[in-house]
Amino acid sequence: MSLHRMITKHTTGAGAVEALWRGTVVEITAGGAWVRIPRLTGDDPVGPLPTVPEVAAGDRVIVAAVEGRTDDLLILAVGG
Numbered sequence: 001m002s003l004h005r006m007i008t009k010h011t012t013g014a015g016a017v018e019a020l021w022r023g024t025v026v027e028i029t030a031g032g033a034w035v036r037i038p039r040l041t042g043d044d045p046v047g048p049l050p051t052v053p054e055v056a057a058g059d060r061v062i063v064a065a066v067e068g069r070t071d072d073l074l075i076l077a078v079g080g
Helices: none
Strands: 020-029 032-036 045-049 060-065 073-078
Touching (some): 020 045, 032 060, 045 073
Antiparallel strands (some): 060 073
């Protein structure tokens, strides 16, 4: 299913999805991690994302949308 089909609108106007994604950490900065999430952002990294576990560049991670909001992503777990 495409991201476009999964998006619904909340009263806040932010897009919402019901999913977790696999991604790869491409860079760590003071603000968080930059992650490539092919099924969400294609080849473009997104970030900086807050991380729950400690991560390093090259790690495969699971990325979650907090309350289904694609404008509020965080790294939930390493692996995947």
